[in-house]
Amino acid sequence: MIKGSCLCGKISYKISSPIGEITHCHCTTCRKAHGSAFSSVAAVSIDNFELISGKKLLKHYSSSPDKARYFCSNCGSHIYAHREGQSHYIFRLGTLDDDPQTRPSNHIWVSLKAPWYDLKTDCSLPKHEKWAEGR
Ligand SMILES: [Zn+2]
Numbered sequence: 001m002i003k004g005s006c007l008c009g010k011i012s013y014k015i016s017s018p019i020g021e022i023t024h025c026h027c028t029t030c031r032k033a034h035g036s037a038f039s040s041v042a043a044v045s046i047d048n049f050e051l052i053s054g055k056k057l058l059k060h061y062s063s064s065p066d067k068a069r070y071f072c073s074n075c076g077s078h079i080y081a082h083r084e085g086q087s088h089y090i091f092r093l094g095t096l097d098d099d100p101q102t103r104p105s106n107h108i109w110v111s112l113k114a115p116w117y118d119l120k121t122d123c124s125l126p127k128h129e130k131w132a133e134g135r
């Protein structure tokens with residue numbers, strides 16, 4: 001059982017199966033939708049996803065004719081995307097409250113990545129447990 005919730009907490013859910021392979025997606029629509037360098041996603045079978053609260057707040061935006069991106073209309077957290085006819089959600093991992101145990105295995109749409117984000121140097125950047133001192 002893996003639990004998660006949106007930023008405002010009004011949407012909460014649980015996933016009753018291990019999640020699939022974790023992918024970092026650098027496509028332009030993911031970057032825009034999430035306001036970030038990339039989105040971290042994994043497939044979750046629709047049968048194994050249960051919305052606990054906030055159904056009325058879950059709105060979607062169709063970023064392409066067959067793909068809808070679902071988010072909390074109160075706080076903006078993206079929860080999952082769904083491509084018409086597929087039996088799984090393309091789950092957005094940022095709203096997980098539990099550790100899914102699975103670890104990222106690849107980056108996709110690197111051809112569309114943000115020009116300011118450098119995959120090669122990312123891991124060697126200084127790491128701070130909290131705020132960087134003096135900023
Ligand atoms: Zn919310």
Ligand SMILES: [Zn+2]
Nearest residue numbers: 025026027030
């Ligand atoms: Zn994407």
